[in-house]
Amino acid sequence: MSPLLSALLSMEPTDSLIALARVCGGGLVTGEVQRFVWDHCIAKDAGKLHAPYLKKFLKKLIAEVELNHGDVLDELYEQYAHFMASLKDSDFEKGNARVFKCISFLFPDGNGFNSCDSRKLMAPLQCSLNMLEGDTGCSIWPSSLFLSECILSFPELFSNKSCFEVGSGVGLVGICLAHVKASKVILSDGDLSTLANMKVNLGLNHFSVETVMSETTEDPNMVKCLHMPWESVSESELQNLKPDIILGADVIYDPVCLPHLVRILAFLLNPKKLYPEKGSGNHLGLSLESKCTDGKVNGTHQGSTDNGDKFQALLPKRTENGATYAGLKKGSMAFIATVIRKIETFDKFCALLDSANLTIKDLTDSLRPFNLLPYMHSYDRTGVRLFAISCK
Ligand SMILES: C[S@@+](CC[C@H](N)C(=O)[O-])C[C@H]1O[C@@H](n2cnc3c(N)ncnc32)[C@H](O)[C@@H]1O
Structure with missing residues (x-):
């Protein structure tokens, strides 16, 4: 039951x-x-x-x-x-009452869904009941449920990686990243009330919160929460982040914000900017080769490198539906989960990525997570797409 x-x-x-x-x-x-x-x-x-x-x-x-x-x-x-x-x-x-929900990720076993599996995660969250205007970051969006399922289904992609999320909302993705032992979890949002709510949620999930970037010894229970409006964040602030993986859930919806979001991605995915003294110091072992042309995503896989093969060895051999991880190779990467509500907005995003020398690949079919929320009939996972973005 x-x-x-x-x-x-x-x-x-x-x-x-x-x-x-x-x-x-x-x-x-x-x-x-x-x-x-x-x-x-x-x-x-x-x-x-x-x-x-x-x-x-x-x-x-x-x-x-x-x-x-x-x-x-x-x-x-x-x-x-x-x-x-x-x-x-x-x-x-x-009105805009805040409620407590608890999101339980259930892992399948031979007899159905196992509530005792040690991988199971129950995340209590304070959120708003309605998706009211100005309160979007306090609701749980399907893309963050999907990204959370990905993190918990493929923990080896994220464990021991430094992860940075844009537009983190209630903080669920960060809680999953910490659960799979990412080496660093940095969450951010541009909305102050969302950020305050996110901090409450991290507390509810027994994480301590830091609100400034520092190079101090890492507490494994520490999650950083940064106020980071995309329009005004400076390169020196971004320079401190040095993430292996960038994540975003449902952040591609406002065409006005997109150039600013792409500026951040371009900076963080360009190793020459983040690690100038080390040249092209790829540090993750992932990259993509598909191109974004005229707003269309081209998912062609064009071979792999030695480091890519090394990384492939870390991955489970097959995803739930039998697909492999074709296209995942060397380099830093952003994982963006999104519902494409307006194709024009998504096309604009792709065009901006292309002019910023970034490529995008649709991983929805190759990195399909387990259905860890089988009871959540209100969550339409079929509407969510997962994209990976990296430097060309
Ligand atoms: C649709 S919500 C998604 C929240 C969460 N990622 C999820 O999927 O549940 C979009 C989030 O992006 C944040 N956001 C939107 N525009 C932003 C901007 N220009 N700068 C920083 N954050 C922004 C919002 O405050 C909100 O938390």
Whole structure:
């Protein structure tokens, strides 16, 4: 029943919860399922969950049991009556309230989804209920769920790497990077309220937060959170980052911001700028050879280098769907996950990359992550694409 609990903790739509509850009971919300809901979902976590959401779920659960002429557990009736007396229906709709969700990444085993797998990650997050204007960074976007699944599915790509994320929002990608033991995790956002919320989330996940770049001894539990508007960040600030890997989730949507974002990528992916004294000191072992022409992504793989082969040896032989990691070779790299909402905006991004001497490759099919969020029916992973960007 762990998918049902995970769905409740991540505040999935209540209809999805009922569907999962039915699956648990073999088609009906049985007494056993209700007992589980009470013991594990409500009695234990009622205080942490968003009460109007829980009220809505209980209302549907009770209706479902009654419709099928079942017996509703007394505790569920009592809890619902308590909510009826203390909450109004309109409370759910209320403005920009922040809520706590818990995103559970479940790893498949032979018998379904294993909630005891040591790779499992549960990330509590404070976020906004609605994707309100000006509050975009406090919502969890599908691209960051996808990028998180990639990180947890292919930890060897990120462990012992220095990782820097642009537009980090709630901080979920950073939490996954720290979970797979990236050597350094630097998160950033241009919005101050988003940054404040991100810091809360890192605290909830037991990380300590540093807000300035420093060369001091690295605390493995330390995540850096930087205020970094793309328009104004200076080259000297970027110079300090020296990341092996740059990440971004759902950051390609505003055409006005794109030239600034590409400037950052061009600077950080160009080893001559980051490591002038060392020449072209490639330090990761990854690069790409596809070209971006007229806004179209060309995914042709043109062979590999020795270092590329060395890196390939680190990778699992095959992805979940059997594909290989064709195209991953030597050099620093950016991984950008995005939903392409407007093709013109994406084409503009590709054209800017091309003029900045960067290449882009679509890795969506070759680096397909495990579905670690099987309970999250609201997450449309098919709409997310994963791109890798590197220096030509
Ligand atoms: C759609 S949200 C995505 C948040 C998060 N990466 C996710 O996928 O859940 C875009 C994020 O980029 C940040 N952002 C947008 N424009 C920015 C800019 N010009 N400079 C810095 N951050 C920016 C926003 O504050 C927000 O956190």
